[in-house]
Amino acid sequence: MKASMDRRSFLKGAGTLALGGLIPLNLIEVAFGKDNPQNFTFGYISDSHLTHIKGTQFVRNWDHGLRRAVAEVNMMDPKPDFVVYGGDIAQLGKKEEIDHGLEMLSAIRNKMHYVMGEHDYYLDLGKYWESQLGPQWYSFDHKGVHFVVLNSILTYPDWTYKRWPSARERMHQMARLDNPQGSPFMVGEAQRAWLQQDLAKVSKDTPIVVLSHSPLYKIYKGWNFWTEDAEQVQALLQPFRKVTVIHGHVHQVLYNQIGNISFYAVMSTAWPWPYANTYTQAKSLVPKLTVPMNRADPFHERDATGWTSFDLANGHVDTHYQLWSNTDRTVAFNMRDGKPEDTVYQPEDQRIPPQTQY
Amino acid sequence: MNYKHTRFFLSLTLGLGLGLAGSVNVQADEFTKADLEQWQQDFTWTVKKGERLFHSPLGSNTVSCDQCHPNAANTHPETYPKFQKQLGRVATLGDMINWCIQNPAQGKPMSLDDPRMIALEAYITYERRGVPLAPGKH
Ligand SMILES: [Fe+2]
Ligand SMILES: [Fe+2]
Numbered sequence: 001m002k003a004s005m006d007r008r009s010f011l012k013g014a015g016t017l018a019l020g021g022l023i024p025l026n027l028i029e030v031a032f033g034k035d036n037p038q039n040f041t042f043g044y045i046s047d048s049h050l051t052h053i054k055g056t057q058f059v060r061n062w063d064h065g066l067r068r069a070v071a072e073v074n075m076m077d078p079k080p081d082f083v084v085y086g087g088d089i090a091q092l093g094k095k096e097e098i099d100h101g102l103e104m105l106s107a108i109r110n111k112m113h114y115v116m117g118e119h120d121y122y123l124d125l126g127k128y129w130e131s132q133l134g135p136q137w138y139s140f141d142h143k144g145v146h147f148v149v150l151n152s153i154l155t156y157p158d159w160t161y162k163r164w165p166s167a168r169e170r171m172h173q174m175a176r177l178d179n180p181q182g183s184p185f186m187v188g189e190a191q192r193a194w195l196q197q198d199l200a201k202v203s204k205d206t207p208i209v210v211l212s213h214s215p216l217y218k219i220y221k222g223w224n225f226w227t228e229d230a231e232q233v234q235a236l237l238q239p240f241r242k243v244t245v246i247h248g249h250v251h252q253v254l255y256n257q258i259g260n261i262s263f264y265a266v267m268s269t270a271w272p273w274p275y276a277n278t279y280t281q282a283k284s285l286v287p288k289l290t291v292p293m294n295r296a297d298p299f300h301e302r303d304a305t306g307w308t309s310f311d312l313a314n315g316h317v318d319t320h321y322q323l324w325s326n327t328d329r330t331v332a333f334n335m336r337d338g339k340p341e342d343t344v345y346q347p348e349d350q351r352i353p354p355q356t357q358y
Numbered sequence: 359m360n361y362k363h364t365r366f367f368l369s370l371t372l373g374l375g376l377g378l379a380g381s382v383n384v385q386a387d388e389f390t391k392a393d394l395e396q397w398q399q400d401f402t403w404t405v406k407k408g409e410r411l412f413h414s415p416l417g418s419n420t421v422s423c424d425q426c427h428p429n430a431a432n433t434h435p436e437t438y439p440k441f442q443k444q445l446g447r448v449a450t451l452g453d454m455i456n457w458c459i460q461n462p463a464q465g466k467p468m469s470l471d472d473p474r475m476i477a478l479e480a481y482i483t484y485e486r487r488g489v490p491l492a493p494g495k496h
Contacts, residue, residue: 049425051419051420051421053419053420059419059420060464061419061421061462176413176424177424177428178424178428223428223429271462272426273426273428274427274428274431274432278431278432279428279431279485280488280489281429281485281488282429295432296432298457298458298461298462299444299461301461358434
């Protein structure tokens with residue numbers, strides 16, 4: 001735990017750098033991993049929501065977010081072993097948007113893994129994405145850790161195939177977060193069967209890291225901060241000793257522990273979302289464990305957005321939220337308490353006024 | 359003179375004074391169930407209109423309010439008027455709506471009595487119903 005506290009989150013001041021300065025950066029101190037070849041770092045960029053206006057025009061604000069994340073991930077030192085894109089490259093699943101995002105992401109000098117988001121999927125049901133990026137779910141092994149990539153944003157076939165007059169209409173309906181006509185996300189039976197088979201080959205003490213777009217637990221159905229078959233997926237993961245789920249979609253600092261499984265959300269490069277319990281007309285289950293991010297300042301376009309990096313030491317994950325226009329956060333797995341905790345703000349008496357979300 | 363009488367007398371004089379003697383609406387402070395229903399309908403209609411606007415592009419870049427404020431969350435209408443550090447003055451809810459129209463949505467501000475502005479305020483406030491007023495709260 002101490003090691004996690006001491007490990008500085010990197011790239012303080014990278015903003016200045018990305019904006020044109022040339023400050024040599026060597027800020028990450030790997031207090032744990034120098035000698036242990038099993039320990040490693042990976043970068044995570046997510047939820048850029050690039051939006052095509054017309055012709056060659058895209059929403060400037062969202063472009064800036066992704067461009068900055070790409071520049072900063074390229075400056076991680078030491079270099080991460082790979083970089084994950086957590087879904088929602090596009091806003092309305094358009095080829096123009098996916099191409100625009102992949103062009104920006106092509107500047108990353110690293111191996112990439114991609115996760116499907118609902119904004120990438122519901123126009124053509126993932127066809128173009130898949131033609132550019134490969135399968136929507138698969139697993140891979142890296143330095144003794146078993147990684148699983150899932151498409152967790154599927155939904156009931158009736159909603160997908162029968163409900164809407166056109167693909168475009170379906171995409172628009174799914175793109176609205178607070179849509180009363182929406183439909184809950186799910187991993188689905190086929191993928192769960194695949195996951196069960198995939199995990200059957202893995203020993204129970206192998207650390208497992210699952211990469212999904214939606215949280216694989218239930219927070220608030222009304223905004224799809226939710227996966228309908230979360231319990232069934234969790235049941236497949238619980239037998240393993242060290243399990244981490246990393247997800248996008250919620251555009252906020254969020255973490256949780258359920259049984260053996262630690263959950264961490266990643267930042268969006270585009271915009272922050274309110275915590276579900278700030279919507280007072282409905283009940284929601286925001287994890288008590290989470291110390292919220294600061295309330296966003298709308299006068300700073302990049303506030304409460306950013307990217308995320310992960311250290312894997314001893315099969316557990318430490319999460320570094322790289323927050324633009326704000327103080328970075330580190331949430332690390334606390335071996336003693338057996339759950340993720342903020343390395344600064346976790347105790348009640350350490351919280352600061354902007355963390356009160358209402 | 360009893361109360362009813364006075365009121366009738368006053369309304370009549372006022373009405374005459376303003377040249378509105380023909381107006382049938384001489385009773386100012388009594389309303390019926392039907393009135394209430396009508397007014398509620400008008401309000402609900404305005405909330406619905408506000409909800410539609412809130413979920414449509416109001417500026418030049420296709421970006422809509424609900425993209426950052428699902429169910430109008432994080433708009434805190436109960437805290438207005440309040441001091442806005444960045445505006446350097448006590449601002450109204452309408453001021454902040456305009457701020458978000460001009461910046462994230464890259465649009466032109468609305469006048470504060472624009473029916474669209476009123477509808478947006480109706481929707482935002484309705485989604486926050488039941489929360490105690492907290493003017494000035496940051
Ligand atoms: Fe997203
Ligand atoms: Fe999403």
